Amino acid sequence: MKKRAVKSIIYFMVAIFLLAIPTNVGAAVTNLETHFDDTNYKNTFIKFKTGSDNYSDVIEIEFKAKGDMTGSIPTQTNVIRPQHLKLYDENSGKDIKIKGVESSFDSGSNPPARILLQIDAGEINQNTTYAIKNESALVNLGLSVVMTSIENEELSVTFNKRASEGGGSGNAGGAEDRDKEDDATVDESVNTDLEVIKFTGLNSEKVTAQIDQVKRVITFVTEDKDTPGVSMSIPDSIFRNINNVDELVVSVPVGEIHIPINAIEEKERNIRIEIQKAPSTVIEEVQKTNNNLQVVSEPVKIKVKGLKSDSYLTYKIPVQGQETKYSTGVLYEDTGNIRHIPTRFVKDNGRTYALLKRKGNSTYFIVNDEKEFNDTANHWAEEEIKLLASKRIINGMTEATFAPQEQVTRAQFATMLVNALALEWGGTKTNFVDVEESAWYANAVATAVEAGLVRGYEDNTFRPNAPIVRQEMAVMITNALMVADKSISLKDDEFSHKIKHFNDQEQISNWARKSVAIAVDEGIISGMPNGEFAPSAKADRAQSVVMIRRSLQALNFID
Structure with a gap:
């Protein structure tokens, strides 16, 4: 036949x-x-x-x-x-x-x-x-x-x-x-431009497809409580005539996947999506080594194939309870460890949801693990340090101390950025002559180099233990914004205007001037009390935490 x-x-x-x-x-x-x-x-x-x-x-x-x-x-x-x-x-x-x-x-x-x-x-x-x-x-x-x-x-x-x-x-x-x-399935009082049609054919699951012509979103929904997850393929034919849509959403009881249309490979737009409840043994394994960890969601396994590798997706997961200030999304690694995922929280119809941002596939869930250090009480950055430590973005020097006034090194700041963006770990090998593969920071530095966050010096060194200076921080932060697809509003002729009010603006290196202007415009870095930018001044660990939080807020990666 x-x-x-x-x-x-x-x-x-x-x-x-x-x-x-x-x-x-x-x-x-x-x-x-x-x-x-x-x-x-x-x-x-x-x-x-x-x-x-x-x-x-x-x-x-x-x-x-x-x-x-x-x-x-x-x-x-x-x-x-x-x-x-x-x-x-x-x-x-x-x-x-x-x-x-x-x-x-x-x-x-x-x-x-x-x-x-x-x-x-x-x-x-x-x-x-x-x-x-x-x-x-x-x-x-x-x-x-x-x-x-x-x-x-x-x-x-x-x-x-x-x-x-x-x-x-x-x-x-x-x-x-x-x-x-x-038409009774269409809530006209909410949005008269919402069209709804039921069909089958996606892995034999009953699915409702909705196109919201105002929000420019197409949503595949299954509300079958007996089948809380879905595994489905979406062929190229579906995308060929939905030019009025910017985002594709797959929604099931355990969570949602939000995919920008421009994140889908253009040559062969055939994507495979899996979103399922993960085994509870995942939580049991994690809690064996994290005694105080409170898990406040079901574990959700998410896999998406057919997308561009550099695209952040949004995962929406329902959360148990209402208090989320020190909560965060995490991913479960094959080693049994968990890592921070950029997470915001929203309320929808009286229920709390976590919005996770990530490049890559894994098993995800939401945790609450409030963390405090003995040496940050009454410090001006106490709240920012507590917040980012609880969200597993930063670590202390020991379990009990953070050392907020110590200078932050280039390796430490690179590690903070890699953790903050939840980048996929690379290897441990770099071309830098002063980064040993056995060093604690080797993985983070290699990942940061691969992602485009950092570059070394002309003598092929990275100088991982050297204190980082403010203009170097500005460059790394701006690179992080670009990696996370941040739209920069400054035009080419506006960069000089943004930094001209600093008394020492002529001392900002040419290679850093554009980055300093962007960081200032985004509200991530400000000047010193004396009106200077102090491009060569060394930053301490507390200052670096504040800049990391502001960077995540600029990206809408944190509340």
Whole structure:
């Protein structure tokens, strides 16, 4: 048996609805032109001209696809609604109300695909050209998923009178009332631009697809409590005609994945998504070595394939309880350790959710582990140190001490940035002659170099134990903003203006001037009390913590 590749979204609409109308339908209707556009669904249309026949009551325009199915498609009934299509007079532009739509798709039936439009005959004039246009990417989305393949496509069309039921023009055999019942799943009071369609075909899971045309988001939702997770593939055909969407969301009871459309590989937009509840043994293993750790969410396993490697995704996980000030998302490593993930918290319908930002796949959950040091009491940065330590972004010099007034080294600050951004660990090997693979910072420095956070000196050294100076911090911080896809608002001619108020601005090195201007503009670094920037001044550990927190706030990675 022959098999044809899965059709594109728009091709399926063509096969069922938009191919040339045969000439054997008599004088009632004559095909004039058909056109489909595989880049913009709204440019797809069919034009036809009515004949001299007179009709009363209700007219049916019925399209039937006939052919041999080379695969199976899930049965779908009435997934198309009147608002998904537009019928209008080609000359006057007057819209013709579609009273009802019937549609069915079933590989086991004959025909396997059928669409029927119901219209008041009084709306249709003789010898007039009309056009039907597709108004919804959602229609294409649903049809592309339910259709697998069809061979030897044929299309038959009828244009016939249908007697109204219940007197007058009626309601097209109850189609209008049925459509209102289907629309009950749409909360019009929340957003009239939200379209909802139910379909199957994604790993045999029942899924609801929603397109919010205001927020420009397409959401795949399953609310089956017995199947709290989902594993699914989304083929290229789904993306081909949703140019009005910026974000794709997969939502299940255990959490959500938010994927920017521009994060999807452009050549082959076939992505695989898995979001499932992870085994509880994960939590048990972690708590063996973290006695005071409070876990406040279910562990969630998330895997996404088919994306650009440098893209941050957002994971939304429900949290138990309301107090989240010292809570954070963490990822579970194969070694049994856990690492900080950039996390914010939001409330939605009375429930608290964590929004995690991450590049990469892992198992995630939310923890609360309030941390304090003996030597930070009454220190001006006490709260910032406690906050970032509790969120596992920074570590103390010992379990009990932080040493806030000690100078921070280049290796320490690089490690703080790698932890803050939750970058994937690289190896331990670098080209620096003074970074031994056995050094405690070797992994962090190698990761920072690979990500583009840091560079060494011209003599091929990194000088890991040298105190970091303020202009070096500004460069590393600005690099971190770029790695995290931060949009920089400063224009090229504005950099000098941002630093000209510093008394010592001429002492800022040329290689650091742009970075200093960005860090100042973002509110991450400010000047000294005497009006200087002090580019060569050494920073202490407390100052570095404050700058890390401000950087995360600028990225919207922390509350």
